[in-house]
Amino acid sequence: MLALAGGMWRFLVPRKARREALLRVPKAELPANGALVYRESRIALVHEGGDIIALSLVCPHLGCTVSVTPTGMICPCHGSRFNRKGELLSGPATEPLAILALESDGEYLVVTGRSRAGSV
Numbered sequence: 625m626l627a628l629a630g631g632m633w634r635f636l637v638p639r640k641a642r643r644e645a646l647l648r649v650p651k652a653e654l655p656a657n658g659a660l661v662y663r664e665s666r667i668a669l670v671h672e673g674g675d676i677i678a679l680s681l682v683c684p685h686l687g688c689t690v691s692v693t694p695t696g697m698i699c700p701c702h703g704s705r706f707n708r709k710g711e712l713l714s715g716p717a718t719e720p721l722a723i724l725a726l727e728s729d730g731e732y733l734v735v736t737g738r739s740r741a742g743s744v
Contacts, residue, residue: 646724647678647735654733659708661692667724667735668692670708678724678735679710685717697721 647665654660659670666681666689681690681697688701696713697706705713710721725736 645734645736648729649733649735651728651731651733659692663689668697669726669733669735672708676726676733677709678726678733680722680724682722683717684719684721685715690721 647662647667647669649660649669654669654671654676657672659668661668661681663681668679668681670677670679679697681692682688683690683699683701683704685699685702685704688699690697690699690704690706696708697710698704699717702716704715704717706717706721707713710723712718712720727734727736
């Protein structure tokens with residue numbers, strides 16, 4: 625009976641979701657009013673003004689990897705354009721780039737997953 629109760633407890637009590645770090649970057653490496661692009665991870669860290677955001681470089685249209693330019697981002701597959709904050713400027717994409725969850729951990733910035741919430 626105790627084993628049955630223990631087994632059911634596992635399914636009835638929610639576990640805390642563990643967030644795995646997708647990317648961990650020393651804060652000192654991120655230039656003021658600049659960006660760091662991690663093409664293999666398909667993530668860009670953008671520092672503009674006092675805000676730092678982590679953007680997914682996956683185009684919401686068909687999943688191509690977006691290219692980063694000094695003025696914004698463009699999808700090489702079909703030409704969707706985004707500004708430095710990931711906001712959609714022109715399609716065929718119909719949504720902005722995903723903003724990823726970003727946490728400050730001492731001397732590091734840690735990207736932990738998908739979110740639309742603000743910046744660090």
